[in-house]
Amino acid sequence: MPGVMPEASKTDVVIVGAGPAGLMLATWLAHTGIHARLLDKRQTKIFTGQADGLQCRTQEIFESFGFADRVAKEAYKMEEFSMWNPSPSGVLRRDERFPDTPVGISRFHESVLHQGRIERFFLDNIGKYAEMTGAGVSVERGVLPLSIEIDEETAEDPDAYPVTMVLRHLTEEEATPEQSKSGSGVEDGLFRSNLAPDDTADLVRRTSGKEGREEVVRAKYVVGCDGAHSWVRSQLGFRLEGEPTDYIWGVLDIVPITNFPDIRNRCSVHSEASGSLMVIPRENSLVRLYVQLNEVQPDAETGRADRTSITPEKILKAAQKTLAPYTLEYKHCHWWTAYQIGQRVGTQFSKLERVFLAGDAVHTHSPKAGQGMNVSMQDSYNLGWKIAHCVQKKAPRSILKTYQSERRRIAQDLIAFDHKFSRLFSGRPAKDAADEAGVDLKEFKRVFLQGAMFASGLSVDYGRSMLVFKEGSAKEQGDGTDVVGNVKVVASKQELAKNCPVGMRFPTFQVLNQSGGRPWQFQQWLKSDGRYRVVLFAGNVKDTIQQKRVRTWCEEAEKEGSWLKRHTPKDKAINSIIEILTIHSSARKETELLDDFPALLHPLRENDMGWDYEKVFVDDVSYHHGDGRAYEGYGVDKARGCVVAVRPDGYTGFIGELEDVDGLDSYFAACLLDV
Amino acid sequence: MPGVMPEASKTDVVIVGAGPAGLMLATWLAHTGIHARLLDKRQTKIFTGQADGLQCRTQEIFESFGFADRVAKEAYKMEEFSMWNPSPSGVLRRDERFPDTPVGISRFHESVLHQGRIERFFLDNIGKYAEMTGAGVSVERGVLPLSIEIDEETAEDPDAYPVTMVLRHLTEEEATPEQSKSGSGVEDGLFRSNLAPDDTADLVRRTSGKEGREEVVRAKYVVGCDGAHSWVRSQLGFRLEGEPTDYIWGVLDIVPITNFPDIRNRCSVHSEASGSLMVIPRENSLVRLYVQLNEVQPDAETGRADRTSITPEKILKAAQKTLAPYTLEYKHCHWWTAYQIGQRVGTQFSKLERVFLAGDAVHTHSPKAGQGMNVSMQDSYNLGWKIAHCVQKKAPRSILKTYQSERRRIAQDLIAFDHKFSRLFSGRPAKDAADEAGVDLKEFKRVFLQGAMFASGLSVDYGRSMLVFKEGSAKEQGDGTDVVGNVKVVASKQELAKNCPVGMRFPTFQVLNQSGGRPWQFQQWLKSDGRYRVVLFAGNVKDTIQQKRVRTWCEEAEKEGSWLKRHTPKDKAINSIIEILTIHSSARKETELLDDFPALLHPLRENDMGWDYEKVFVDDVSYHHGDGRAYEGYGVDKARGCVVAVRPDGYTGFIGELEDVDGLDSYFAACLLDV
Structure with a gap:
């Protein structure tokens, strides 16, 4: 070639x-x-x-x-999701409202x-x-x-x-x-006027x-x-495997003129007999409407709808019917389109x-x-x-x-969820319990709430593999691909960090920088720079026995051929491939960075930049922002701690005791080549 | 001409x-x-x-x-301020540490x-x-x-x-x-390498x-x-009126190599007999040191010191003496200078x-x-x-x-504070209570803590004037200038908003947008765009009598010749000179923007942009960030509310009842011309 x-x-x-x-x-x-x-x-x-x-x-x-x-x-x-449904007498009304993002799952x-x-x-x-x-x-x-x-x-x-x-x-x-x-470039004067200054050059x-x-x-x-x-x-x-469905939807990005009360909330609207719509409030006074177009039907043979007949006026008309008795008009349409769901x-x-x-x-x-x-x-x-x-x-x-x-595997899960959700959203509300062709709006709510965690992206749980040391069948937990091969997968000790499931993204809690006392979400230090991280939960370092465990752990890491040295080029900084971040649980004011932590945990930086003050954190209360519950949040024992390996994309790969050096060794032998 | x-x-x-x-x-x-x-x-x-x-x-x-x-x-x-003082035996030690910014005064x-x-x-x-x-x-x-x-x-x-x-x-x-x-452009390689990409063009x-x-x-x-x-x-x-003092200080911006434990905290260091220094930790691993230079003395006749003899090495040497027994070195100096305090x-x-x-x-x-x-x-x-x-x-x-x-007046206050603070900082620590030439370090701490509020910039309290309708003598509260003239200053009813002192910056608490439920610090809506603001604490609008008061207030504002109309050109939006922002105290979920608030409070926007959803806020609990204590914070009665006029720079100018339309009228007649 x-x-x-x-x-x-x-x-x-x-x-x-x-x-x-x-x-x-x-x-x-x-x-x-x-x-x-x-x-x-x-x-x-x-x-x-x-x-x-x-x-x-x-x-x-x-x-x-x-x-x-x-x-x-x-x-x-x-902030809020509202469900608008027909009352028993068929009049549209706000049935429920609840937080759009489940409380407590993320910052x-x-x-x-x-x-x-x-x-x-x-x-x-x-x-x-x-x-x-x-x-x-x-x-x-x-x-x-x-x-x-x-x-x-x-x-x-x-x-x-x-x-x-x-x-x-x-x-x-x-x-x-x-x-x-695409035929959807409506773009009135709003388009250019809404353009941020840093975008104009791209035109x-x-x-x-x-x-x-x-x-x-x-x-x-x-x-x-x-x-x-x-x-x-x-x-x-x-x-791609799958089929288009019967549902045709229109999308309008408009600045609405309306008396509908929830136009600045995300809403699902199920009308009695005029279809459904979803309201997505947006930046700059815009609102996106997803509008079911019952009058446009797919071709019986091809299964595909003729989208050329769809205009913004048609989508608006359908939206007006669904939202009645509330009024809806617009003068500014930013963009519009129509689509047929295909999973x-x-x-x-x-x-x-x-x-x-x-x-x-x-x-x-x-x-x-x-x-x-x-x-x-x-x-x-x-x-x-x-x-x-x-x-x-x-x-x-x-x-x-x-x-x-x-x-x-994620895509398959997504399609399964979307299939269920779309059916419930596009369907006509059931008149009563006997109306089996109709959608039970209670079920819609149930699926929506179940789906919220899925929709947050935080429920992703990668299966056993050479990058995820956990129990079970790699093939069943993934899409069937062999992702273990000859690798010796040592099971993690999940119980040492109960709330950090191996395969899921490493969670985040507030910790303080040991030196400067500044509060950080620990996740802010898991930067996407290609490095693996070993989070050393050092426990109570003011305890003599625990202090000894921490020092021994560091000595093991510094030995030639260790999990750290094997994969780090000699001419590179010791943190360049695997970065060690420490969270300890002693009182910050009783602890000193230089006295209580081996140099490996706050190494001298290259180019005569002095000690690295941004590697050791403490689970303690801050002056202005409370907390001191990180160990509790991670589910780690405050006295003994543990060791967690985190992938470059932030997912937990391995959990062990401070003494489980062999496990750490196996983990990195699977993920990384020797230098 | x-x-x-x-x-x-x-x-x-x-x-x-x-x-x-x-x-x-x-x-x-x-x-x-x-x-x-x-x-x-x-x-x-x-x-x-x-x-x-x-x-x-x-x-x-x-x-x-x-x-x-x-x-x-x-x-x-x-986060933290540490005071390092000599122990009774003369050894430097950390005496105290406390939050650098007083807790609770600002976000x-x-x-x-x-x-x-x-x-x-x-x-x-x-x-x-x-x-x-x-x-x-x-x-x-x-x-x-x-x-x-x-x-x-x-x-x-x-x-x-x-x-x-x-x-x-x-x-x-x-x-x-x-x-x-200036002779202080040391700038080693760090200088350009530390330069942010958006700065290079300026070179x-x-x-x-x-x-x-x-x-x-x-x-x-x-x-x-x-x-x-x-x-x-x-x-x-x-x-300029005032004199230079005897104190000469050097400034070093370096990346320190040190075993001093508090190098990432702000510190005052009083050594027993080798002068004082201050540590200011900075971005990008830099630390600024303010170092007292006892060896450089001002000329007896001119009162001015010869700064040409000062080098970064001299400043470092003085710092090393003050910090002993801790070590201090550097390889990277970003900038340095020396100055003689002049107040x-x-x-x-x-x-x-x-x-x-x-x-x-x-x-x-x-x-x-x-x-x-x-x-x-x-x-x-x-x-x-x-x-x-x-x-x-x-x-x-x-x-x-x-x-x-x-x-x-602010400058005079600043100089008075600086005079006291500098003397205490530059002085040698007293050996004991009888050592009157020495500085009492307890007094240093007292002055520092008193000064922290001053230093935050939040204690500024502008005196009575045509822009600040409050009791007292305009001349005494300012620098002596006549800032009332012929203006009829109506005293504010301070008791209606106890924690919003007239003349001080209008404080901030979390409120929710009525329509979308999003939490905001209210201050985020006090944008510097040149507009005055009238904050209508609408109280409990679900109460019929209070609802009536709010509607009457709006009707008064909409009359020809009102405080609002007099100053707003007819061809401009009603909010273009004075913006009305509402905070009510009813439950958000029992209140509807369009039903419960007159149109004046959420006016139709120009250019067919629909209702303005960003003018009415509620003091209620959010889904993710708690609170609902804004009325309590502002010190306003939850049932009856009040009206506060805020200057374009965020300082409170007038406080009255909803019925005090005449007061509002007088206030804006003093601040603004009729159109």
Whole structure:
């Protein structure tokens, strides 16, 4: 192959599709210093409409990259969910209201912001970190992939670039923006006036100088984040399995003029006989309405509806009927579209662990649960660091199998939930208990509340694998892929950290910095920088016996060939591959960083920067923000502590005693290569 | 004058000096849509060193402009203050530790970030808002003022441009950066590597095309924010009153290598006989040390010390002596300087209320209390909206007299505090009760704790004036200026809002948006946009009698010639000059925005944007963040409520019953002109 195409350039990773899934992947690569090209055939990013709900877990991930604050500043926070149902006499009324995000599950709550802003935050973050790490991540628009080939012979060679792609740089004529093709680009004056100043530059087409030319690129990895009609998927010959449903829905993004009382709350509205709708309040006075279009029926033969007959006026009319007797009008429509729910999952998420698919390319479903963009981003959040580790030859290629095992299973669960939820939402309310064709609204509420935890993104529980040391069957807990192989999986001692289930994201509680006393959510220190973390719950270090245990643990870690030394290059900082973070339970004011903790736990930093004061934390009460209940929250014994290994994406991988050095050794032997 | 200089351009406001005080003023003008030119002879903004403590009140002000989040993300939050004193046997030990910011006084805590970043935030904010409001605020560097003249005859004409300035646009040779002149530009490799990406552009000198030329500009107002050696002040012939002290201090910004345990806390260190120092931990591992230099003595005749003999090595050596037996070294010095404390206040803060002075131009003092930059910024925060109102002819020019009355008094208080604090800090600790020459460290602690409230910026209490309707003597409560004149000052009914003292900044508590249920700190809605606010504590609106009172209050406000209508142009939104914000005390879930509140309280927005859902708040418990104690916090009766008028800068101006329409009328008649 190299002989055939000598003019080919090389890059570590090619990402096809610069939507949220592709941008999330590029963000990982920028943070970990990987060379990557993010290609999109569109000329600009999205400015209006599209997916916009942001789950709790998604915002935690944004925080780990450093831009959750921008979401917090611009997004609309949804506090309340109201259910509007017909009264016994058929009149619409507010039946229930409850918190939109279950209380206590996260510091973040479901928020809404249009996709264009989220893409902006990703792009800025990629630019910042690519410069810091020297990653060389380029975002190239107006680039169309023409072909993709994998050299199967070198697929398992860690030094090879087995994927070859031919790309075409589009001319201005070829690059008609996707948005105007879709027929949904209403965009009145509000569009540009709502545009943030930092977006205006993106409206100007930038010329690359390569327009009209073709190019060959060879990559170690290619990821297709190119949406429901994925070109990468079709090139690989993979399919989505599932069927479209009978339900046609319209979407309106408007500034409503209405006397409906809950227009600034998320609402489900089931009318007696005029269909359903969902209200999603948004930033900048916008409201998104998902409106059931009962009058548009799918073709009996193809199962597909003719969407060309749908107009914003038709969607408004349907909404007005559903909301009666309340009135609804608008003068400003930001965006609109119509869709037919299709619930489908891809059969395979990768080919030879060299070309991967993520996001809508491998799962489609209804947008109303605010899941699509989130699950898509979390796909590539799961994948990005694994690819980075393999490119950097830190990890064996076998870990890449866990991507399909972990994420295909999530997609299957999502589709099952969406199927149930959509049916209940689209159905006509039952008149009484005998009305079996109708939907029982009590059941709708039950499913909704059950689904809220799922929808938060926090219930994800990855199965047993070489990255998740827990009991059970790896195949049953995943999608059936073998993700253990020859690895010796030592079961974690889950009882030592009762509330940190292995396979789930490591939870967060407030702790204080030992030196400065500043309160932090511990999660704020689990940054997405590609490092594993060992959280040393050091217990009560003022106790002589426990102090001894901690010192012994550190001595073991510092021995040649230890779980720490084996995987850390000699010329790199001791924290560069696996970072040790300590949380102790003694009183902060009775403890001194330098006296009570071995140097390994607060190492001298490179370049004569003195001691590292940001590694040792304490579970104690702060001056201004209370607390001191982190051990209780994590479910860890305050006297004896324990050791928890956390994956680079924040999921718990292993739990053991301070003496379980062998377990830690096995865990990292599975995740990482020796140096 | 116009005949003499026909080529003169006009601008509403010229600001001399683009430091924090000047930038704060320009920010006000950008937010209120005023045409202004901000001039600085330096070529770039500050990148290192300089003042860096940010008080609570300063951060509240930043929030009101929309950039407190950037401080929160980058600054070091100081949690703890430690006092290190000699033990009876003379050995240095930690004597006390307590919260650096008194508990409960503000959502913000004292934070540290170097001035360059703060200037960056201002510049970005000015750019953003000047574009939104069409203000046309330009920041011009390398521009030197040559002369300034005031036409006294037209000084009171609101349409006149009575101030004429000649400016020189410097050539590259003339524009040697201030920083390299000061001799303190150590800046090792850390300097550029610590530079945030959004700052690098500022290192490149931008040419204006006017280099070497002179220009005449005529302005309505000129503000000198040009520092302790103010050119504007000397042109006006005004003086600073006060004397330099005997104390010489050195400042080092370093990354310390030390075994001193409290290097990440703010500390005062009094050694037995080797002087004092203060530790100020900072962002990016930096620490600022203020070090007393006992070996450098001021000249007996001039009272001034020879600072040329001071080097960073000398400062380090003095610090090492003070900190012994702890060790201190460094490899990275970011910046250093030395200063002699001088406590001085300007005799006059303005000439004819056409040329003003702010910041260091009218008060100098020691930097250790973290006051300087904060008080300077708060000077121009006090002044900016008043100038804007006069330029826009919304307000009578008489309100400008309140600037000197309010801020000169603050400067006097500051100098009195600084005098006491500096003496106690610089003095040798007393050996015992009989040692009268020594400093009683118990007294030092007392003064420090008393001063903490002062240092937070939250104890500011502006005196009686046309803008502050309260009891007492306007002259005694201010600096002696007459700030009442012929105005009929109706005393507020302070007892109706016990915890909102008239003249102090309106406090903040959590309230919920009535429509969406989202919790907000009420202060987040007191944006610095130039509007007065009337906070209607509507009480229990579900009570019929109270409901009637609220409706009557609204009817009165909507009458022709009312306090609201008199000052609001007919073609402008009803909220454009005075914004009404409502906080009620009924249960949120039993109240409906459209049914229970007159339209005036949630008016239809311009441009067919529907009802305004962001004007009515409720004192109720949120789903995720508790509370429902705002009425209690404000000290307002939950049943009957009251009415509070708040100035554009957030200070309480008037308090009355819902029936005290005449009082409200008098208040706004004093603050605002009729349209």
